[in-house]
Every structure is written in C-alpha cells, then in structure tokens.
C-alpha cells in the first residue's frame with residue numbers, strides 16, 4: 001500500500017529525514033516510536049503533503065502512485081489521512097460545514113455521489129456515538145476552544161467519518177485521559193480492516209496495549225534504526241532509547257536517551 | 259459638464275474642502291483622484307435604461323413595494339416600486355436632486371434604496387444628496403449601489419442621517435462596482451440621545467470607492483455600531499474614512515471592520531474616534547483586521563484615538579496579515595481543494611462583520627456577494 005524508500009527530507013535548510021525506508025501493507029498497523037525531534041511528525045507532514053518539506057532523495061509510492069506528485073487534497077481523496085499532533089483551530093469555519101465540505105470534496109474526486117445533509121448527519125451520528133463526542137462540538141468552529149483531549153478525539157472522529165485507507169496518527173494519545181484513550185483505541189480498532197493500514201506515532205506503550213501493532217519501528221535521527229513486533233515496544237519501555245543507541249552506534253558516538 | 263482641472267477643485271466640489279485634502283494624503287487615493295480630475299465627464303443620463311442584469315441584482319422579492327430606485331442619481335418613477343410604503347414613510351424629490359426621506363413611527367420591513375449607475379458612450383458623472391430623518395421609532399434601510407460595465411461612471415453622493423432621540427436605524431449598505439465605476443460617498447449621521455445607529459457596509463470592487471462615514475454621537479447614551487468589510491481584486495481601490503465624534507456623556511461606539519485585497523488591489527481604512535471634552539463615561543471600541551491574498555495587494559490601516567474626556571473606556575487594534583498557512587493545510591489535508599479552502603477562510607474572516615445582520619436571507623446574500631467579489635483561483 002505504502003512504500004517509502006530512502007527518503008531524505010530537508011526542512012528550513014536542515015536535513016531531518018536521512019534515508020528512511022518503510023513498507024506498509026494493507027491491513028497492517030505499524031507503530032513508530034522514537035525520541036523527540038527524531039522526525040516522526042516530519043514524516044507525517046511529508047506524507048500528507050505539507051509545504052516547506054523538500055524531498056531531496058528517495059520515493060514514496062502509495063497504491064502504485066507517486067504520492068509526492070499529488071496535492072494535499074488529492075492525497076486525502078486517495079485515502080491518506082493525518083491526525084495532527086497539534087490540530088489547528090480555525091475560527092469562523094463551522095465544524096459541521098467543514099466536515100461535509102471535506103467528505104463531499106473527497107467523494108467528488110473519486111466520482112462518488114455527494115451526500116445531502118440528511119445522509120451526512122446520519123453518518124455523523126453513527127461515528128459520534130463510537131467516540132462519545134458531544135455533538136455540541138459540531139456546532140462550534142473547527143477545533144476552536146476545544147480542550148486538548150477534545151481536539152485529539154475530533155481528529156479520530158474525522159478519521160472515522162472520512163474512512164481513509166491509510167491513517168497516520170501523530171501522537172493522538174498524548175494529552176488524552178484514560179477513558180478517552182480507550183475510546184480512541186476502540187475507534188481505531190473498529191476501523192481495522194484488511195483494506196486499511198495505520199501508522200501510529202506514539203511515545204507510550206499504553207496505547208499499543210489497546211491498539212496492538214503488527215510492527216514497531218524506532219525512528220531516531222531521521223532513519224528507522226530498529227524494527228520488530230509488538231514486543232519491541234515493551235523492550236523500549238523497559239530500557240529506553242539508550243538501549244537502541246548502544247546497539248546501533250559505534251562506541252563513543254552513542255548519545256544518551258532523549 | 260465641464261472637465262475638472264484639479265483634484266483639489268474636485269474635492270471642493272464634493273464638499274470635502276480642506277478636510278478632504280488632508281485625508282487625501284494617502285498616495286493611492288491621491289493618484290486615483292488626480293486621474294479622475296483629469297478626465298472629461300458628461301452628465302450621466304437620468305433616463306438611462308437599466309440592463310436586465312442590473313435589474314436582477316436588486317429585484318429582491320422581499321423588498322418589492324418598498325423600493326426607491328435612483329438611476330444615475332435621479333429618482334426613477336419607472337424603476338421604483340413604492341406601492342407598499344405607507345404613511346410612516348415619505349420619500350420624494352426636492353430641488354437640486356436632494357431626496358428627503360422621512361420615517362415617522364415603526365416601519366416593520368426594510369426600505370430598499372437602490373443607486374444604479376449606467377454608463378453613457380463616454381465617461382459620465384452624477385451627483386445626488388439625500389436627507390434621511392428618523393423622527394420616531396425604529397427603521398431599517400437597505401442601501402444598494404451597483405453599476406453596469408462600460409465607460410467610466412463617477413457618482414458622488416452625499417447623505418445625511420438624522421436620528422431623533424430614542425430612535426434606531428439599521429442601515430445595511432451593499433456597494434458592488436465594476437472596474438469602470440467610481441463612487442464617492444459622504445455619509446454624515448447625527449445620533450440623538452439614547453438613539454442607536456447600526457450600520458453594516460459591504461464594499462466590493464470599483465475603480466475607486468471612497469466612503470466617508472462621519473458620525474456625531476450628539477446626545478447622551480447615543481450609540482453607533484459600525485460593521486464593514488471591503489473585498490477587492492484586480493485594480494480595485496477602496497478608501498474608507500471613519501470619523502466618529504463622542505459629543506455627549508455615556509455615548510458608545512463599537513466598530514468592527516475587515517478588509518480583503520487580492521491581486522493588485524489597494525485598500526485603506528482610516529478610523530478616527532474623538533471623545534470630546536465633557537463626553538465622560540463614553541466607550542469606544544475599534545477593531546480593524548485585514549487580509550492580503552496576494553503579494554501585490556496592499557492595505558493600509560490607521561486607527562486614531564483622541565480622548566479629551568474623563569472615565570472613558572477605549573480600545574482599538576488594527577492588523578494586516580495573510581491567510582494562516584497551517585489552517586489552509588489542515589483544510590486541504592481533509593480533501594478540500596485549495597481554492598475552496600481559501601474561500602472558506604476568507605468567508606470566515608468576514609463573517610464577524612456580517613453576523614450583525616439579523617435577517618438570515620440578507621446576511622447570506624451579502625456573504626455570497628462578498629465571496630463572488632474575490633477571485634476563486636489561488
């Protein structure tokens with residue numbers, strides 16, 4: 001589904017991703033862990049098409065197409081979804097209006113019929129129930145005045161509504177209370193299917209107890225330095241990133257845990 | 259009509275005099291005025307036929323029977339439709355193209371005043387003045403300015419509003435001009451004790467749209483709520499000059515203006531508030547935010563606050579910025595195409611100004627017009 005090869009990305013003149021490769025097949029859940037500043041959000045932003053990220057080398061193929069050739073909105077319509085680490089507040093843009101515009105723009109792009117407001121609201125209600133979100137939030141402006149946790153849940157709600165093929169969750173668990181964490185995990189698990197893949201960026205083992213990944217990768221200093229199964233997350237929890245650094249860097253060059 | 263040799267003369271003729279010359283310090287307006295003053299104008303044709311497209315722009319079902327139409331500054335019996343205007347409203351013509359409108363007692367539905375400019379074969383100009391008196395009760399006036407495309411038309415309009423004590427006037431003004439048309443408006447209002455003027459101005463397009471809004475809060479507890487927005491593209495040019503004077507105790511003004519400029523458009527907002535000696539306990543708030551959609555567009559804003567009274571609450575702020583790139587990316591990352599994402603954000607930017615228009619249909623109409631005035635492309 002997604003094949004990233006030797007990806008080099010510069011941001012503001014500085015190389016952040018330094019030859020990252022990753023292969024994600026439909027139906028799989030990949031967790032990405034790694035120290036602060038390693039480039040995890042950079043990877044998410046590059047996949048979603050944010051401006052200012054210069055790809056200097058490598059390739060990203062999504063469903064047989066060169067993803068890097070597409071505009072952000074085209075990527076979304078093709079099935080890429082990024083749950084932002086820091087969701088953006090957009091004053092004056094009504095949440096419901098925004099969601100319907102987004103869903104219908106995607107459907108139009110795919111040659112599907114647009115949903116009228118009845119059909120749309122029916123779908124919204126179904127998804128809201130799963131995430132236990134107050135529908136009052138729908139009447140507000142996009143993310144405006146939402147609490148940190150509400151913003152994160154709103155991201156997952158959008159994912160549920162838009163039904164992407166590849167969902168990238170960037171620290172969606174950060175800032176969530178224990179109950180919300182379970183709701184978000186339930187939301188993700190309910191969407192797991194053989195046609196859909198997830199890239200879950202997290203710092204904490206706890207989320208991965210609920211969303212059990214097929215693969216765990218450690219991203220450090222712009223490359224994936226270690227990959228394994230769900231057990232790897234447990235090892236990291238126990239030993240910290242120093243353990244990875246010791247295994248991969250020649251003696252003397254090893255930095256401490258981030 | 260003879261050509262006007264100097265911009266200064268032109269200003270004098272428009273009733274601006276010295277004050278006009280001072281305000282004209284802004285270089286783009288100066289240039290635009292100079293260009294106008296060097297042009298030969300003939301008198302615009304008061305009997306001109308309105309093209310169907312123009313008629314459609316103001317023939318709103320909800321204002322039928324309450325419509326006063328002026329063609330090139332002259333009251334048109336043919337296009338006006340005043341069947342539904344009752345005894346509480348008198349509108350007519352006096353000498354010298356002055357139209358007195360008097361409203362006495364509550365008028366339920368709004369009165370629709372339309373100024374249509376129709377070009378002649380060569381550049382033309384018209385002048386008109388109106389005096390509107392709200393003698394008692396509460397009134398709503400929808401004012402609409404529009405112009406057919408073609409040769410240059412230059413209209414100048416002077417309007418005086420007199421709000422007697424305890425009255426309220428809701429004024430909603432939509433001015434949409436093609437690049438060939440220019441309009442100079444001087445609006446003077448005198449608001450009496452405990453009277454309220456609620457004005458919403460939407461300025462779209464035009465070779466030059468100059469609007470002076472001079473409001474005297476003359477009686478205790480007089481109040482002004484001014485909302486306004488200009489949306490410009492191409493080589494449009496708008497120049498708004500607000501001058502609010504608090505002349506009595508406990509008067510209040512609340513001013514929220516927005517500006518959007520794309521392509522090579524030029525916009526100016528000058529907001530002056532003076533709280534005169536003795537106008538103690540007054541409250542003045544001015545917020546002006548502007549959005550540049552192109553590196554070649556320019557908006558200049560200047561809030562000026564002068565206070566000579568005691569116990570005055572005053573706040574003002576003015577900004578010029580660009581669309582929030584992060585928000586734009588957020589919308590696009592959900593599948594919304596760039597042009598639509600920009601439109602959504604511009605509409606959101608202007609929404610605070612239009613939120614004050616109580617009538618939902620009218621509000622929607624204004625929002626649509628504002629949206630249509632801006633280019634859809636990136």
Ligand SMILES: Nc1ncnc2c1ncn2[C@@H]1O[C@H](COP(=O)(O)OP(=O)(O)OP(=O)(O)O)[C@@H](O)[C@H]1O
Pocket residue numbers: 011012014016034035036037038039040041042043085
């Ligand atoms: N616009 C930018 N300008 C300059 N540096 C940037 C920019 N964006 C990202 N960086 C830098 O790139 C590096 C990687 O950032 P990124 O956000 O991808 O890290 P991360 O792995 O997501 O970290 P965290 O776990 O803290 O979220 C950081 O050093 C960051 O400062």
Ligand SMILES: [Mg+2]
Pocket residue numbers: 040041042085170171
């Ligand atoms: Mg991050």
